Amino acid sequence: MEQEQHHSEKYHERHERIWFMFLPPFVWALHLLACYLTAAIWCAKYSGSANSFTTVRIAIGIYTLLAIAVIGYSGWSGFRRHRHLAADLSHNDDTPLDRYRFLGMATFLLAALSTVATLFVATVALFFGNCD
Amino acid sequence: MKVIEMPAASDAVKAKLICAGILISGCSGSQSALSPAGAGAEQIASLFWWMAGGATIIWVIMIALSIYTLHLNPDAHHRQKSALFIIGGGAIAPTIILTILLIYGLNLLPALLARPPAGTLQIEVQGYQWWWRVRYPNQSGEPIELANEIRLPRGEPVEFILSSKDVVHSFWIPSLGGKVDMIPGRTTHLTLHPTKTGRFRGACAEYCGASHAYMNFTVDVVEKAEYDEWLAQQSADRLAPRNEAAERGEELFLQTGCGACHTIRGTEADGTIGPDLTHIGSRNSLGADMFVNNRENLQNWIAHVSALKPGVKMPEFRALSDDEYQSLSKYLEQLK
Numbered sequence: 237m238e239q240e241q242h243h244s245e246k247y248h249e250r251h252e253r254i255w256f257m258f259l260p261p262f263v264w265a266l267h268l269l270a271c272y273l274t275a276a277i278w279c280a281k282y283s284g285s286a287n288s289f290t291t292v293r294i295a296i297g298i299y300t301l302l303a304i305a306v307i308g309y310s311g312w313s314g315f316r317r318h319r320h321l322a323a324d325l326s327h328n329d330d331t332p333l334d335r336y337r338f339l340g341m342a343t344f345l346l347a348a349l350s351t352v353a354t355l356f357v358a359t360v361a362l363f364f365g366n367c368d
Numbered sequence: 369m370k371v372i373e374m375p376a377a378s379d380a381v382k383a384k385l386i387c388a389g390i391l392i393s394g395c396s397g398s399q400s401a402l403s404p405a406g407a408g409a410e411q412i413a414s415l416f417w418w419m420a421g422g423a424t425i426i427w428v429i430m431i432a433l434s435i436y437t438l439h440l441n442p443d444a445h446h447r448q449k450s451a452l453f454i455i456g457g458g459a460i461a462p463t464i465i466l467t468i469l470l471i472y473g474l475n476l477l478p479a480l481l482a483r484p485p486a487g488t489l490q491i492e493v494q495g496y497q498w499w500w501r502v503r504y505p506n507q508s509g510e511p512i513e514l515a516n517e518i519r520l521p522r523g524e525p526v527e528f529i530l531s532s533k534d535v536v537h538s539f540w541i542p543s544l545g546g547k548v549d550m551i552p553g554r555t556t557h558l559t560l561h562p563t564k565t566g567r568f569r570g571a572c573a574e575y576c577g578a579s580h581a582y583m584n585f586t587v588d589v590v591e592k593a594e595y596d597e598w599l600a601q602q603s604a605d606r607l608a609p610r611n612e613a614a615e616r617g618e619e620l621f622l623q624t625g626c627g628a629c630h631t632i633r634g635t636e637a638d639g640t641i642g643p644d645l646t647h648i649g650s651r652n653s654l655g656a657d658m659f660v661n662n663r664e665n666l667q668n669w670i671a672h673v674s675a676l677k678p679g680v681k682m683p684e685f686r687a688l689s690d691d692e693y694q695s696l697s698k699y700l701e702q703l704k
Contacts, residue, residue: 348459352463356466356467356470359470359471359474360474362474363474363475363477363478364477364478365478
């Protein structure tokens with residue numbers, strides 16, 4: 237009973253940072269925008285006669301590494317929250333602890349989706365060698 | 369004798385049949401990406417069929433699983449196995465399939481977008497609301513200017529140099545290849561490689577105003593010798609009027625101000641606002657592939673252009689008499 241009260245207080249929603257769950261898709265969107273703007277501005281202003289795309293590829297590579305690092309950290313945090321004080325996958329009870337674990341699972345799944353989407357965006361740069 | 373009455377098809381069935389008919393009609397014809405006549409279009413059609421085939425397989429598997437879980441084995445399933453199945457089939461498998469399709473699709477693009485080798489035939493196309501200015505290279509000087517119609521030699525790459533003089537248009541000949549936007553202030557490129565002779569249809573694929581749907585063109589792919597002969601004919605000045613009505617038509621053309629917007633090489637008419645009409649009589653269609661090119665449609669076009677093509681810049685010449693309309697249309701018709 238005492239432990240339940242402790243959990244109820246420790247994992248109460250007022251301590252939650254719900255924005256943390258949206259960090260992975262936000263980084264994915266930011267990565268897409270950065271890649272798009274970099275390629276558009278480079279090709280419009282600086283590509284030169286050879287239409288070289290190497291600089292843009294390097295930039296997209298750096299953006300991707302940074303994005304995957306942030307998304308990976310978020311996903312790992314979410315996974316750890318989901319596994320917190322429980323070994324099984326279920327989090328169906330109407331308790332602060334289960335809601336805490338559910339948000340962790342949601343963060344982890346969003347991070348997985350964002351990782352795939354970010355890599356899909358970056359893949360485009362592998363296939364294009366110039367601004368044409 | 370007993371007559372068996374067949375039940376009348378419901379409205380829903382009729383609607384489905386009509387929709388299926390419309391969809392199937394898109395699989396062939398002069399404006400179908402699924403009936404390729406060019407190297408690029410063949411690759412795009414191949415991509416489409418691979419994706420359609422993959423989607424069909426996934427659909428069949430999903431329906432089979434639904435039938436299995438709802439009807440064949442509706443009892444409770446093993447929790448952990450089900451969870452693994454959901455993760456595998458719902459997340460991992462789609463990711464792998466999408467990755468393969470993405471790489472396959474992206475792999476096609478560089479070849480489709482690559483610039484052609486030096487010496488390739490270059491045709492300049494400018495988009496206007498709502499027609500196409502087409503310029504062919506001319507060894508002996510100024511480019512040969514035509515409109516709303518393109519002729520290409522079979523078996524050779526052709527590079528289109530695309531631009532727009534007003535709003536964003538998009539140049540697309542579905543049977544020959546992909547589409548490329550025509551952007552004001554920029555020049556874009558598209559290389560096509562026709563592999564079959566025939567008549568195809570091109571269209572503006574980017575909404576560009578009231579008469580966007582009327583901004584089309586025909587494309588004739590012919591053998592090289594026929595192409596050279598045609599281009600030589602198109603590069604010549606206009607044919608002189610052959611009869612009295614056509615002579616009157618030319619006089620009217622010059623007197624009523626048509627020449628301020630249109631060029632007819634070999635006359636004083638040298639306007640560049642509208643399409644070049646030097647060989648309008650030899651074209652397949654009128655008004656950017658709106659009507660068959662004949663005398664009656666020419667006359668209607670001159671008299672009722674705003675009603676036929678809303679928003680068009682050409683004014684209607686309502687002050688002319690019927691005889692004058694006829695003279696003008698006879699003159700334009702014989703400009704082969």
